[in-house]
Amino acid sequence: MPSRRTIISLLAFTLFLSLKPSYSKRLFSNLESLEDHDICDHKNLPASHDLRGDQLTLLISGFSETRLPLIRQIAAAYSSLPSIFEIFIIWGNTSTPSDFFRFQNFESLGAPISVIRDPHLSLNLRFSPRGIIRTRAVATCDDDVLVDPASVHLAFRVWQRNPEKLVGFFARSHSYDISSKSWIYTVDPAKFSMVLTKFMILSIEYLFEYSCKIPARARGVVDEWRNCEDILMNFVVSSGARSGPILVEGKARDWGDARNEGGVGREVGLSMRNVEHRKRRGLCIEEFHRILGRMPLRYSYGRVVGGVGEQGMCEKGGDLVLCDQELGG
Numbered sequence: 001m002p003s004r005r006t007i008i009s010l011l012a013f014t015l016f017l018s019l020k021p022s023y024s025k026r027l028f029s030n031l032e033s034l035e036d037h038d039i040c041d042h043k044n045l046p047a048s049h050d051l052r053g054d055q056l057t058l059l060i061s062g063f064s065e066t067r068l069p070l071i072r073q074i075a076a077a078y079s080s081l082p083s084i085f086e087i088f089i090i091w092g093n094t095s096t097p098s099d100f101f102r103f104q105n106f107e108s109l110g111a112p113i114s115v116i117r118d119p120h121l122s123l124n125l126r127f128s129p130r131g132i133i134r135t136r137a138v139a140t141c142d143d144d145v146l147v148d149p150a151s152v153h154l155a156f157r158v159w160q161r162n163p164e165k166l167v168g169f170f171a172r173s174h175s176y177d178i179s180s181k182s183w184i185y186t187v188d189p190a191k192f193s194m195v196l197t198k199f200m201i202l203s204i205e206y207l208f209e210y211s212c213k214i215p216a217r218a219r220g221v222v223d224e225w226r227n228c229e230d231i232l233m234n235f236v237v238s239s240g241a242r243s244g245p246i247l248v249e250g251k252a253r254d255w256g257d258a259r260n261e262g263g264v265g266r267e268v269g270l271s272m273r274n275v276e277h278r279k280r281r282g283l284c285i286e287e288f289h290r291i292l293g294r295m296p297l298r299y300s301y302g303r304v305v306g307g308v309g310e311q312g313m314c315e316k317g318g319d320l321v322l323c324d325q326e327l328g329g
């Protein structure tokens with residue numbers, strides 16, 4: 001018969017084991033993507049009742065091997081956030097040698113971090129529906145932007161109340177130019193109709209919609225021009241939600257991305273490269289409008305600012321109002 005003391009110490013030991021510190025390093029794994037023809041097969045996707053709604057999956061797009069130290073830093077920082085369930089680094093550089101990641105160490109402070117290699121070069125793959133995603137919401141982000149924890153938390157709570165919408169931190173706008181009779185891409189201080197993939201939260205249903213339901217020609221434009229996948233996703237979500245995205249005010253550290261003008265929020269930069277960039281993005285809006293046969297983009301106004309307690313506050317025309325009144329509909 002074991003003594004009472006033995007039983008107590010066994011219980012204490014069991015308790016100790018179950019209380020292992022949560023910041024312990026998780027296993028890093030290297031996963032391969034499914035081939036294109038499989039991603040739209042519902043058999044390869046989890047049933048929606050198996051998906052969790054209390055946390056999100058973070059998809060970090062990576063391409064440059066020299067930026068890997070930065071990606072490692074960003075992934076580690078995000079891994080400590082309670083609203084993040086899991087992190088996938090979506091690796092788009094198909095020239096990277098297959099054993100490259102075997103020797104790369106990703107330190108996690110909580111959420112597991114894995115690398116998924118894209119099977120071929122395409123910006124559309126950042127929106128692939130993936131069977132390994134276990135949450136209703138994903139956040140897509142670039143490899144050079146770090147949004148602060150409180151802002152991520154606020155954005156996720158806003159998404160939970162508005163799961164049909166896009167929630168982001170970086171806003172842009174479309175507009176119709178009367179003189180050229182064409183759609184243009186712009187930054188408007190008063191309103192916006194798109195948020196950028198620098199950091200956006202959306203339902204995984206839109207990944208399926210984007211990859212499997214809209215005309216393939218629209219994704220063809222993204223591949224051909226190597227640009228505008230974020231604009232196309234804004235078309236897809238605005239169609240589904242019948243409303244524009246939600247902008248959340250956030251503090252972000254931005255190491256700069258030529259494609260996205262390097263601006264935070266609504267700041268405007270006007271270099272020659274930006275003028276070219278905007279022209280090209282305007283042409284994308286034209287093309288998507290033509291291919292989809294309508295203009296689903298809708299304007300939103302104001303933005304959600306840091307909450308009083310748990311309730312997010314929304315700014316409109318200089319006034320703060322409760323977001324549920326302002327943006328809940």
Ligand SMILES: *[C@@H]1O[C@H](CO)[C@@H](O)[C@H](O)[C@H]1NC(C)=O
Pocket residue numbers: 063064065066093094095096097
């Ligand atoms: C992609 O991978 C190749 C092969 O390792 C490398 O030479 C190239 O620099 C990478 N591209 C970028 C943008 O880092």
